[in-house]
Amino acid sequence: MDDANSSRDLRVLPSLASPLPRLSDSPSANPVNGDTQVERYDVVVVGAGPSGLFLTLLLARYGLRDDRMLCIDSKPGTLKSGQADGLQPRTLEVLHSLGLAEEVLKQGCQMWEVAFWNPTSSGGIERTSYVPDVAVPAMFPHEVTIHQGRIERILLDDLSRYSQRGVMYSSRVSSIKLDEDGNSQYPVVIEYETVNSGNGGDPPAASASSKHCVRAKHVVGADGAHSVVRRSMGLDLVGESKDLIWGVVDLVVDTDFPDIRRRCAIHSNAGSVMVIPRERIATGDYLTRLYVQVGVEVPVDEKISDGDVAEPTTMSSEVRQRAKERRSKITMEGVLQQAQTVLQPYQIKLKENCSVDWWAAYQIGQRMTEKFALKDSMDIPRVFISGDACHTHSPKAGQGMNVSMMDSYNLSWKLAYHLNGLVPTSPPGSSASVDLLNSYEFERREIARELIEFDTKFSSMFSGTIGKEDDGKGLTHEQFVEVFSTGNGFTSGCGIEYSESDSIWKEARAAGNPIEGTDYLGGNLRPGRRLLSVRVIRHADGNPRELQDDFSSNGRYKILVLTSTDLIKPEGRSSKALQAVGEIIDQFPPGIIELVVLHTLEDTRKISWKDLPSEIKQHAEMRFHSAWPGEAPTGKFQTRNHIYEAEDAYSIYGVSRIEGAACIMRPDGYVAMLASLDNVEDIKKYFQRWLQPRQVS
Numbered sequence: 001m002d003d004a005n006s007s008r009d010l011r012v013l014p015s016l017a018s019p020l021p022r023l024s025d026s027p028s029a030n031p032v033n034g035d036t037q038v039e040r041y042d043v044v045v046v047g048a049g050p051s052g053l054f055l056t057l058l059l060a061r062y063g064l065r066d067d068r069m070l071c072i073d074s075k076p077g078t079l080k081s082g083q084a085d086g087l088q089p090r091t092l093e094v095l096h097s098l099g100l101a102e103e104v105l106k107q108g109c110q111m112w113e114v115a116f117w118n119p120t121s122s123g124g125i126e127r128t129s130y131v132p133d134v135a136v137p138a139m140f141p142h143e144v145t146i147h148q149g150r151i152e153r154i155l156l157d158d159l160s161r162y163s164q165r166g167v168m169y170s171s172r173v174s175s176i177k178l179d180e181d182g183n184s185q186y187p188v189v190i191e192y193e194t195v196n197s198g199n200g201g202d203p204p205a206a207s208a209s210s211k212h213c214v215r216a217k218h219v220v221g222a223d224g225a226h227s228v229v230r231r232s233m234g235l236d237l238v239g240e241s242k243d244l245i246w247g248v249v250d251l252v253v254d255t256d257f258p259d260i261r262r263r264c265a266i267h268s269n270a271g272s273v274m275v276i277p278r279e280r281i282a283t284g285d286y287l288t289r290l291y292v293q294v295g296v297e298v299p300v301d302e303k304i305s306d307g308d309v310a311e312p313t314t315m316s317s318e319v320r321q322r323a324k325e326r327r328s329k330i331t332m333e334g335v336l337q338q339a340q341t342v343l344q345p346y347q348i349k350l351k352e353n354c355s356v357d358w359w360a361a362y363q364i365g366q367r368m369t370e371k372f373a374l375k376d377s378m379d380i381p382r383v384f385i386s387g388d389a390c391h392t393h394s395p396k397a398g399q400g401m402n403v404s405m406m407d408s409y410n411l412s413w414k415l416a417y418h419l420n421g422l423v424p425t426s427p428p429g430s431s432a433s434v435d436l437l438n439s440y441e442f443e444r445r446e447i448a449r450e451l452i453e454f455d456t457k458f459s460s461m462f463s464g465t466i467g468k469e470d471d472g473k474g475l476t477h478e479q480f481v482e483v484f485s486t487g488n489g490f491t492s493g494c495g496i497e498y499s500e501s502d503s504i505w506k507e508a509r510a511a512g513n514p515i516e517g518t519d520y521l522g523g524n525l526r527p528g529r530r531l532l533s534v535r536v537i538r539h540a541d542g543n544p545r546e547l548q549d550d551f552s553s554n555g556r557y558k559i560l561v562l563t564s565t566d567l568i569k570p571e572g573r574s575s576k577a578l579q580a581v582g583e584i585i586d587q588f589p590p591g592i593i594e595l596v597v598l599h600t601l602e603d604t605r606k607i608s609w610k611d612l613p614s615e616i617k618q619h620a621e622m623r624f625h626s627a628w629p630g631e632a633p634t635g636k637f638q639t640r641n642h643i644y645e646a647e648d649a650y651s652i653y654g655v656s657r658i659e660g661a662a663c664i665m666r667p668d669g670y671v672a673m674l675a676s677l678d679n680v681e682d683i684k685k686y687f688q689r690w691l692q693p694r695q696v697s
Helices: 002-012 050-061 089-097 102-107 148-159 228-232 317-327 332-343 400-419 432-463 477-486 573-586 614-620 636-640 649-653 681-690
Strands: 039-046 069-072 109-111 113-119 125-132 143-145 171-178 188-195 209-221 238-251 253-255 263-268 271-280 286-297 348-350 358-368 373-375 381-385 535-538 544-546 557-562 593-599 624-626 661-665 671-675
Touching: 039 050, 039 188, 039 400, 050 069, 050 148, 050 400, 089 102, 089 400, 102 148, 109 271, 113 477, 125 263, 125 477, 143 271, 171 228, 171 381, 209 228, 209 400, 228 381, 238 332, 263 332, 263 477, 271 332, 286 332, 332 348, 332 358, 358 432, 373 432, 381 432, 400 432, 432 477, 432 681, 557 573, 557 649, 573 593, 573 614, 573 681, 593 614, 614 624, 661 681, 671 681
Parallel strands: 039 069, 039 209, 113 263, 209 381, 557 593, 593 624
Antiparallel strands: 109 143, 113 125, 171 188, 188 209, 238 286, 238 358, 253 348, 263 271, 271 286, 373 381, 535 544, 535 624, 557 661, 661 671
């Protein structure tokens, strides 16, 4: 009876993500070199902003608990004001795949349109066009703005389900070094100091602190543009900064400007402003963020590093003093006055009885590091950096928090697979486990380079002058809109493509290409790109659903099989392919590969499980869907209004209904390789490269 009651208890408790299988040995309880004061961790994450906190949460969901992972941050808690505020469609898809998007979507501000305003001959401004904020297909075809601190709180709340410790706040790192002689398995030594909170809000006493020294297999520096971890690696952010300073302010506005609740790019003869509508706050008012170009130029010898208004340590004392005097000219009142000047003839001011939520000044700059990882003497990456620690840029394209979180999304599953022994350690000529870790830098550094390239062009154009096509002054409105729209695939995150590599098999590695077409932004399948979600109808229960819901971020590989028209023929192409796929799944650790199957059969309600290949019910009973356009649940209303009809996934993905196709999806939702149904042997070869075989007891 007790066992039965315990089982029932599990049915009403919140569900937790299943940890990844672990094939490596459990960590030893023995202290390092007999020193009981030195704790050991598989991973230490430094920094609990969006990048570090997201990485910590993902690793925890993959199975790294408090005895294996530590996250520390110098801040006293989550962010209270300012900094990042925008989430792009791809980031929303990832949050949705973790079950974390609901609050963001409901309580954030959804941006669907962008209004462009340009100068008039009379000296004012006029609206010249509206364009979609997101111009590429996506599950969420819009951006969402919401306070970064709120995002951190959502991540922290979910982390609390997996970690009793959570984040060690008020903990400042003083030293990070490699010491392989002391312990080659845990070669990274981290020294940090934790300041304990005082009582009643009083500052803590000087003695209310404790010093710690821990060892780790790997350290990830997600500690921002002034990263201690990056400096410990001997790396600098390298790049350029522009001559102009911008102000940014979050406030509740009183205005007659008609597009204040739309994202706006405003150019006037007096300068430029970007309007970012924000979420509703506790008072019932709605925040607005204004990016305002201020008329302060920065001399060459005062160029600011790390993308914000601060004195780099490389400045001489004389230059630092001049920089300080120059910055003192930038005031909140001056930023608001400049915004009013740009928006003429419209009025804009701080709403009565409200205070400015946050403001800052920054210099536009684009920088990145040469390397994203530091290796030990055995060529194993031991220290990684992510987010602003390895790339900084202007905030106008809304990329900072998104690219930083996607750095973590890319790194998290690779670290987990490496640490859990899920990847072969000694294939001929190399270690796939180490190669997987190396792919983080290879893939994400290229994305950072593309980000810097786009941001340099976009921010320069935004800071420039808008003229007419025939007046030769600056760039035209049409040119600016074209840059905004053509860059939408990148800025939305939906057009990101990883290059050919050992983990991304394109035409050069895979035998043939079963995809017809090259409209990759439109959804045609391509290795290195994410899978566009389509609406399908589940066979088992007639449930209309998004296909991406079967690609949750649970750390597992997925095989997507788009069956051919001969699915119910026992000797057909689809049946043979599914049989082979089933055998492949059985060769690797249980649960590490999930199967998703699509079909285009008509009148499927007359088809029973015995008519279908047995592998479907065995491996994909609740992931077997109709992608036949027009298929819908029973009900004239739903069918007549096309509310729940399946989409033509085969046409969207560029797959022939007659031939079918199969693809491997990596744990981060990117297509790893494509195969024809006649050549699923390539799928087996891929997994033999990247997964340990099933252990036979």
